[in-house]
Amino acid sequence: MSKSSDNQVASKADDQSSTTKITRHVDVAVIGAGTAGQNAFSQASKITKNIVIINDGFWTTTCATIGCMPSKLLIAAANRAHEAESSDQFGIHTEVRIDGKQVMARVQAERDHFANSVKKQVEGWPADKKISGRAYINKQGLIEVNDEIIKADKIIVATGSSPFVPDDWLNNLGTTLLTSDTIFELSDLPVSMAVIGAGAIGLELAQAMTRLGVAVTLFNNVNRVASLKDEAINQKAIECLSSDLTMKLATEVTEVGTLTTEDKKLQAFINYKDKEDNKSRWEGQYVLVATGRRNNIEQLGVGNLGVVLDDSNKPQDLDIATGQIGDLDVYIIGDANAHIPLLHVASDEGFSSGNAVCKDNDDAYVRAPAVPFSIVFCEPQITNVGMSLPEIKNSGLEYVIGEVSFDNQGRSRVMGVNCGLLHVYGCKKTHTILGASMVGPDAEYIGHIIANAITNDLSVKDLLNMPFYHPTILEGLRTALRDVQDKMSISRQPNDAQQDGL
Template sequence: MSKSKNSADTDLSSEQSSIQKITRSVDVAVIGAGTAGQNAFRQASKTTKSIVIINEGFWTTTCVTVGCMPSKLLIAAADRAHDAKYSEQFGIHSEVTINGKQVMARVQAERSHFESYIHKQVDSWPDDKKIAGHAHINKQGLIEVNDELIQADRIIIATGSSPFIPDGWDKKLGDTLFTSDTIFDMSDLPESMAVVGTGAIGLEMAQAFTRLGVAVTVFNRVNRVGGLKDKDINAKAIDCLSADLKMHLDSEITEVGTVFADDSLVAFIDYTDKDGNQVRWEGNQVLVATGRRNNIDQLGVENLGVELDDKNRPKNLKIDTGQIGDLDVYIVGDANAHIPLLHVASDEGYSAGSRVCEQDDEVYIRPPATPFSIIFTSPQIINVGMSQQEIEDDPDLEYVIGKVSFDNQGRSRIMSVNCGLLHIYACKETDKILGASMVGPAAEYIGHILATAITNDICVKQLLDTPFYHPTILEGLRTALRDVQHKMDIPFQSLDTQEDGF
């Protein structure tokens, strides 16, 4: 990748010297072998054999190794333990023993099973196309890796992301500090743990470890969980999750470190609670779940004349293609800090891999038509479409909020999962759904239905014309949709006059 396209010409003698050092020239270099990078490499390989993929670290994906899959494996074990321990109300009594080593062994074994499919794919690629090592783009726009100097006509950056650790915490907490990149490698469950952060990772792990018998304390500097922007849904989520979790919200951590107690090293967190009291927590481990940051700091993109914004994202990034300005450089997946979700990374990698070789103007990154997020706690948390704040900020939108509580919803109560609240934001002018926010049972399925409706411009009346089987948790969705129509003063007909169908 020549720098001359967007920067001052390099001294000729220096340039000639660097050219002499080039070990190979390729049409395409993919940097990073996660979901986006692997898809880009596979797609680009269909149209050129002059390609390499460079990767530092594991040759799998964030999702499989340190994200979606191991976290759900841990949650599955936690749910089994919870159901076994708290079934007295059904007349079922049992003694539950949790074998921490066995729990973690299964998490790691099943993770390895999922990883094996990716390893098989990577192993099928020619060895001369794969380079293990740290890639750096030098001042001549060449890629330095190990003892190689690679000239690439086009570069796809898919270097992913890493957990964010507050300054100095790694040194102060030492071996007691864990992140989502390391927590699944534990050989056993600890006795106690602090979880810092109430995003998806923080909430899911905090609840899972709690249900597996770990004494967990959660910290967050604001009174919010799951990134929820609807204050009523947020309040309900806090209420529901507090049945399991000990949470210190609106707390400010002032210091962290380790001390010796009872002849063993323990972690501590000094914090100011919501009432202004100075308090200290002590325990075995601290899981830092304060978000992730993209991995392009040490890549050398500034040597291509690229400036980064406060999110570590190129200022002239074209979201629709992933291209950086007019350079033949594309940044995809978590590395672009846009939408850090697996299905988005997959699509971005595929699109970039197609574009760099075919130069096809029809190829573009297709962002999700409808924003959609799920947090796999119990109860689950979803956000679909526009948030309430986004709707309120648009002066041209007249909207209503359809609501339903799951506290007394028929099937939810039968299953003893009856804690939840759903808000559906709908446009009065079009009868279309703008967005929704929910904490409650089966939220992942309700979220998919609402996302499909938003994506395909299905109006509220059309949704209500579809069948809602009795008795199901999804009948709660019908109740909220009916509330939307009631508030819009739009008449509807139904054979069932009872809100929850019981």
């Protein structure tokens, strides 16, 4: 169907509109009120007042309520404790007492502050534009919610995602099971915990809990953390993180369950084996399952709009800028499309889809898809920017890898955070940066600089012409860039051979 043809969503509804009582006809319906949905609604509301937003559950965002902000609050407390406990190297000796109830109370209070800020924004929207309830798209392409039947000319789906837990784990672990949706509701810090999954969520929470005095064991089925695809960076990350985190990598969890202790307390257990088939058991208070999230779309009925999902529930024929599905007047955005489940991506997709639903698409302001960019807020931090090393190898592009170790980098050593490695992937043809991977101090800031360089098509020379103040951790980036320059046989400036940070 072409965009100039009759609207497919509307025409599906018209087929049987004579037998279905439509209670409302809108230009745009947004389903889901997380980051993506709220942005889409706000932008589309500037174009049309004939709009509705439907939401099942809390009217805040995953980030504010159960994601980015509460996890960073927990990490902030953990880092304070770690800095105090590791101050002996500076000649500062102190005794740290961690009040678990106070830690969790602050996490929850500040989390509620962020969530309430989002709620206030939503409360400012017209009441007749908001519907609380679970939406379903029927075979006529109409939206059923509560006692309403809504015909929408354009539909934006932003239903987010939920933690994935295998069914047998869900049943076997019972009340000892935690997910990223429930862990921040604990009133006190646990005594012990297993974390299954060493992706961003599992890694961050495992280390934070460890630094707060919880006995934590992190399990992962491969010898990898944070989904790192550069093996040298992965091995360095494992080395750095192993200093204060117990990890069981390349292990297979064969069984999970609960048992009752002698003092009649419920306890969790995990049976697992390593790659040599050696079998072991872990026992403790809770199991945090961090095996990824799945989009909330399968039960919505998007197939009745002509949307095709693959085996992973990812919509096919997706425009990654706007979330539009082919030439349908259907947009699937944020975590719901399972493209890149990160808040800044969801925000951009919401903004773009909200603009793209205007009648004259030529006037729409659609944000270009951002350079791939992720940060894991463990210590040391992990960041990946641009193309990954496997993607570059598969592309056939000629490349070089510039690197710098932070183990002896000047400011990093001064601060006592000198463990890390940065790889910058340079294109030999264009002298630009293709991507980068890093574990180390200040990775979030170095990642931003590299992302901006790729976005603005800056050359390695352009970056080296930027100021690097001494002594800073960011000087390590200059060392890696100079290494890229050397390997691409570009003329160097005088004194470039001097080591950064010393």
